[in-house]
Amino acid sequence: MQRISTSVIPSKTSQAGRTGLVQLKEYIRLIRKRMWLIGSIVLLVCTVVGIKNVYFTPQVYEATAKLIINQTPRPDRAGVVDYSVVQTNIALTNSYKQIMISSAIMDQVVASFPDLKVTPSALAQKLRVNTAGDSQVMDVTVRDLSYTKAVKTVNAVAKVFKRQIPSIMKMDNVTILSEASLNDPAVPVNNNPAIQIFIAFAISLLLGIGLAFLLEVLDDTFKNEEDIEKELGLPTLSLITKMKKEDRRSDSSTTTPKQVGEGQYAAINQ
Numbered sequence: 672m673q674r675i676s677t678s679v680i681p682s683k684t685s686q687a688g689r690t691g692l693v694q695l696k697e698y699i700r701l702i703r704k705r706m707w708l709i710g711s712i713v714l715l716v717c718t719v720v721g722i723k724n725v726y727f728t729p730q731v732y733e734a735t736a737k738l739i740i741n742q743t744p745r746p747d748r749a750g751v752v753d754y755s756v757v758q759t760n761i762a763l764t765n766s767y768k769q770i771m772i773s774s775a776i777m778d779q780v781v782a783s784f785p786d787l788k789v790t791p792s793a794l795a796q797k798l799r800v801n802t803a804g805d806s807q808v809m810d811v812t813v814r815d816l817s818y819t820k821a822v823k824t825v826n827a828v829a830k831v832f833k834r835q836i837p838s839i840m841k842m843d844n845v846t847i848l849s850e851a852s853l854n855d856p857a858v859p860v861n862n863n864p865a866i867q868i869f870i871a872f873a874i875s876l877l878l879g880i881g882l883a884f885l886l887e888v889l890d891d892t893f894k895n896e897e898d899i900e901k902e903l904g905l906p907t908l909s910l911i912t913k914m915k916k917e918d919r920r921s922d923s924s925t926t927t928p929k930q931v932g933e934g935q936y937a938a939i940n941q
Contacts (some may be wrong), residue, residue, distance in 0.1 A: 677941060678718075680866055685795070690794050698701050699885055699886065701883060702880065702883065704791045704883075705879075705886065705887070708879060708882065708883055708886075709876065709879035709880060709882075710876060710879075711879075712874060712875050712879035712882070713876055713879055715875075715877050716871050716872075716874070716875035716878075717868050717871050717872050717875065719871075720867055720868055720871040721864060721867075722867055724862075724864045724867050724868075725864060727851065728861065728862075729816055730816070730819050730858065730861065730862055731814050731815070731816060731859060731860055731861045732814065732815060732816070732817065732818035732857055732858075732859060733812055733813070733814055733821060733860045734812070734815075734818065734821035734822040734824070734825045734826075734851035735810055735812045735813075735825065735851055736807070736810075736811070736826055736828075736829040736830070736847065736849065736850050737807045737808055737810055737811070737847075737848040737849045738811060738833070738845055738846065738847055738848060739753045739759045739807050739808050739809070739832045739845075739846050739848050740761075740763055740764055740807045740809065740844055740845060741760055741807055741844060741846060758762065760803050760807045760844065761806070761807055762769075762842075763844075764802050764806075764807065764809060767800075767809065767836075767845075768800040770832075770836075770839060770840075771798070771800050771809075771811070771828070772795050772798055772800065774791055775835065775839065776828070776832055776835060776888060777791035777792075777794050777795050778791050778830055779831045779834075779857060780794060780824075780827050780828055780831045781794065783827070783831055784823070784824075784827040786825055786917035787820070787822075787827065789824070794824070794828075797813050797814055797815060797821075797824065798812070798813055799811075799812040799813075799814075802843035808848065809830075810823055811828055811829055812825065813825040813828070814860065815917065818857035819853060821851070821920070822851040822852065822853050824912075825850075825851050826850045826851055829847050829850065830847070832845065833845045833846070833847055846849060
């Protein structure tokens with residue numbers, strides 16, 4: 672019977688796994704080597720963002736009023752939900768959002784409320800109109816550096832819009848559900864330093880790691896014997912260390928020079 676010998680041949684998958692593990696160790700070694708650089712960048716960026724957010728970022732306030740688009744039902748349809756009318760009102764919300772930010776409404780708001788001291792174009796930039804899906808409710812929002820002014824502005828827009836719609840659309844189907852109130856707590860909408868510092872931390876960390884890899888690629892000097900072995904593929908036989916001045920002075924102080932005649936000499940008999 673003929674004996675068949677088998678041998679274990681390493682698969683390409685295991686070799687690739689070992690190669691990937693070696694590369695991962697090299698990446699970790701590089702990050703540890705440049706840890707001071709990465710940490711300095713992260714600390715600097717997070718400190719700058721925190722100081723800017725606390726001391727140099729103006730606080731912005733937001734006020735919201737709610738409107739509903741709903742036609743008055745006919746007397747013979749009172750108490751009955753007409754879904755065709757509801758769908759019509761929902762379809763009108765997109766048109767009403769465009770009408771609200773148009774000059775026809777903005778000019779009337781500025782003319783009717785001169786105490787706001789704002790131009791139509793500036794008012795349109797502060798104004799945001801949103802609807803939640805297929806809803807008849809419109810959220811009218813104004814942002815301003817003053818919460819009081821934001822409340823007055825959004826309420827003025829809601830009142831003028833309700834007043835002007837019958838003449839523009841030839842129907843009176845807008846109702847103010849709720850106005851913004853000065854009694855609500857004034858909370859800045861842009862004052863969240865924790866999130867901004869976290870974003871700065873993530874971005875600066877990636878930036879620091881990327882810079883560390885870039886410096887490693889551009890650095891072609893040899894720092895130790897491991898770099899030489901990796902480049903040449905040859906083992907290190909010996910090392911010549913660099914002596915400090917203190918070491919040389921200590922060696923010279925312990926060694927006393929010998930004079931002529933000292934020491935052991937072999938005598939020659941003549």
